[in-house]
Amino acid sequence: MDDKVLEKLKVLAESAKYDVSCASSGTSRKSKSGAIGSAAGWGICHSFAEDGRCISLLKIMLTNYCIFDCAYCINRRSNDIPRATLSVTELVNLTIEFYRRNYIEGLFLSSGVVRNADYTMERLVRVVKDLRTVYRFNGYIHLKSIPGASQELVNEAGLYADRMSVNIEIPNEKSLRLLAPEKDFQSVFQPMRYIQQGVLQSAEERKRFRHAPRFVPAGQSTQMIVGATSDSDKDILRLSSALYQRPTMKRVYYSGFIPVNEYDNRLPALKQPPLVRENRLYQADWLLRFYQFKVDEIVNDAYPDLDLEVDPKLGWALRHPEQFPVDINKADYEMLLRVPGIGVKSAKLIVVSRRYSRLGTEQLKKIGVVMKKAQYFITCHELPIRTINEVSPEAVRQLLVRKAGRKKTDDRQLILQFQDEP
Template identity: 80%
Template sequence: MNEAVLEKLKILAESAKYDVSCASSGTSRRNTSSGIGSATGWGICHSFAEDGRCISLLKIMLTNHCIYDCAYCINRRSNDLKRATFSVTELVNLTIEFYRRNYIEGLFLSSGVVRNPDYTMERLVRVAKELRLNHRYNGYIHLKSIPGASRELINEAGLYADRLSVNIEIPNEQSLQLLAPDKNFQSVFTPMRYIRQGILENLEDRKKFRKVPRFAPAGQSTQMIIGASPDQDKDILHLSSALYQRPTLKRVYYSGFVPVNEYDPRLPALKQPPLVRENRLYQADWLMRFYHFKAEEIANEAYPDLDLEIDPKLAWALRHPEKFPVDINKADYEMILRVPGIGVKSAKLILVSRRYGKLGSQQLQKMGIVLKKARYFITCQELPYQTIQEIHPDQVRKILTNKNTGRKREDPRQLKLQFEDD
């Protein structure tokens, strides 16, 4: 690698780090005898596979030049920072050389908008096309679709990329136009619709014909910035819930606003990213996707913002003591899922195990249930604890949030995800 390419790599990798929507799933592109790379397995970009492997990708921008002046973006045109642009050939060669040295297993490629959306999108497509056709690269490719790009370019991108994504960025159109005056919801949702139509049409074609190239087999994702606008959590979750109704959207990512620019009166004066809020939104998102919760159950007019002190499932349970206690030996799967401290795997294990006898506290503990939470919301064969019916919800909350438990105090700014046990 020559010094010029190395300098571009430093600049454009730094510019790409604020985009968090780079995990992959759902693709099964396998290697061939004449190709290199494989996109099988779970996530990429320092995600972990089921067997514990850390899988990485080259997370890079084609260019950090941009014609837009979005208040929240480090690469906005009014910022005085080092700019760089890869040629298509440079980026293709860089990806192949990194793969051959076992540095990466995939590519996450985004870009600032130069000239116009179609010009930028065409260059992104050329990178993916050359990797697939000229180098027979079969590894994972995630392309960021440019808002405002034409349908023809989106359709071509889907033939070479495993996943396509378009970032919504700001969950409210009025706030988006204030912070990013060159963008609007139509320019964002139109390419999202093109991607969805392309995936659905491809699925129908694959039912009729034996050999049809797959179109974006890992679906699409999007990202919202949290804390850059005054939007409440209920609005964010309702938008996410509506997006998940679309069959091709795999993930909504939430990125705590990072104050990377000089103070702008349109932006809040935050000293640090709202990581705890970001964490709670991911937990709420998990509840909607895997725990059968509706958005209005988690956040609504009465509770417009998520409780930062406790996880969303526990907050819901404390607001609805009339739903508890749940009899573990009799309740249905949906109700067991709503018990704090019981995850999806544990709930399924309960259903299977209780066929062979009544379950007690010891069996539940062996299943991985967090009894310090669950004991206030369940009954079983021999559980000797008082439930939320005997103890007021406020008292349960006080017990579960007691800081003086003898454990090392955790830094509340750190992001900690524990979906399975929440």
Template identity: 85%
Template sequence: MDASVLEKLKVLAESAKYDVSCASSGTSRSSRKGEIGSAAGWGICHSFSEDGRCVSLLKIMLTNSCMYDCAYCINRRSNDIPRATLSVTELVNLTIEFYKRNYIEGLFLSSGVVRSPDYTMERLVRAIKDLRLIHRFNGYIHMKSIPGASQELVNEAGLYADRLSVNIEIPNETSLKMLAPEKDFKSVFSPMKYIQQGVLQSAEERKRFRYAPRFAPAGQSTQMIVGATADTDKDILSLSSALYQRPTMKRVYYSGFIPVNSYDNRLPALIKPPLVRENRLYQADWLLRFYQFKVEEIVNDAYPDLDLELDPKLSWALRNPQHFPVDINRADYEMLLRVPGIGVKSAKLIVTSRRFSRLGSLQLKKIGVVMKKAQYFITCHELGAKTIHELHPENVRGLLIRKPAHKHDDRQLSILFED
């Protein structure tokens, strides 16, 4: 492989590492005769690393040169960093060479914006189009759509990419204008709308014509930066909830702000990324998508930010003790989902298992219920632990956030308030 291309790869893979919205799911395409690669149903969720480890997804930028000067971006035009640009042919050949060496199964492609959004978008589309049509590449492709790109180019991209994403970056337009003056929400939400229209139109066409082309079959995703502005978790999750109302939005990713441009006074002076907050947002996002929670139940005007010491479901349960304890042998599925320590899978197993016999603590443990949390919020015919009303929420909180000194402390903590 050409040494100059490898040097470009090193620069561009490094520049792409801050974009976290590159996990894949929602598409399944088996290998076909005369084509190379496949997009397996379990998805691809790794990225290319600089140290040479075997990976599943080549995560790279077409170029890290950019006409924008976004305060939070390492690739902003005012930064003095190594710059590199791959030609469309170099990118295509690089992807095929990596696939043939069994380094990757797919491609995550993004780019800085050069000349104009349409110019950059046209080059990205040419790359994935060549992969599909000339090299017959059948693997997974996730492509970043450029904010401000025309509908024609977005429509063409959807014919060749499995997933398209447009990053919102900042959850508030006023904050976005402060940190990225050349951007606005219209340039972001317009491509999102084009992607949604393309997916829905494709679905209708495939109902009438079996072999109609699929448009971005894995839908779309987006990313928000957490901690770069004063926006609360309520602001972030409210926007996420609104995005999930769109039928084609599959994932919202949250990226803890990394202070790569510490000299910019518009940015907060953070020592390290807010990773705990990022994790709590992912947990809250899970509650919105799979546990039937509403945003106002997780965060509201009284509690605008997530509790960093407790996961969001446990925090909600401690603030709403009136809903507990839940009778594990009688409660409906929706209420079981709200019990700390009970997940989607264990809730389904509880509903199924109790048809045949009453459930006790031993059966709940076998099902997969995290009894360390759940014991304070449930009742069953043999559970002797005191509930949240007997111990009071503040005491339960103290028990659950206390760090055990050794592996037996979980059992000891559970009996601290017994008579």
């Protein structure tokens, strides 16, 4: 392989590593006669598929040159970093060669913006189109849409990509204008609407015509940076909840702010990413998607930020002791989901198992209930532990935090202090 191309690969793969919104595909492309590659399962980018396979993909940028000067981005126009650009042919050949060597099973492709949005988007479309039509590549492709790109180009890209995404980055438009004055929410949400329209139209066409082309079969995703602005968890989760109301939005990713441009005084003086907060946001996101929680139950005006010491479901339970204890042998499925230590799978097994006999501690442990949490919030016919109302929410909190070992955390993760503040 050409040394110049490999040097470009090193630069562009390094520039692409900060985008976390490529963790899963959610698509299935069956093997086709005359085609190479396939995409099956849910895991992408060194995660695991439903059948246990580890799936990898080439995560790269077409170019890390960019006309924008976003304060939080390593590839911002004013940064003095190594720059590189792959031609369409070079990137297509690189992907095919990596696949033939069994290095990858798919492609995650993004790009800095050069000249304008449409010029950049057109080159991205050419890459995925050549892979599908010329080389008959049937593997997974995740394509980042360029904010401000035209509907025609987004529609064409959707015919070849499995998933598309447009990163919001900053959850508040005022904050976005401060850190990225050349961007606005309109340029981000417009391509999202184009993708949504294309997916819904494709679904209708496939109801009438069996072989109608599929449009972005794995839906779309987006990413928000956590900790780059003073926005609260309430602001972030409300935006996430609104995005999940759209039928094609599959995932919202949260990326702890990494201070790659420490000289910019618009950014917080963090020494390392707020990983604890990022983790809590993912847990809260899970509650929104699978546990039937509403945003205002997790965060509200009284509690605008997530508790960093306990998970969001436990935090809700501690604030609402009047909802407990829950009788495991009588409670409905929705209430079981709200018990700390009981997950979706465990709740379903409880509902099925109690049809045949009353459930006790041993049965709950076998089902998979985390009893060290659940014991304070449930009753069953022989459970001896005092419940949250017999102790107190604060006492239960202290017990559970102490049992967790109070892992030492770096306080610098938890403080949002800007350089221009005293």
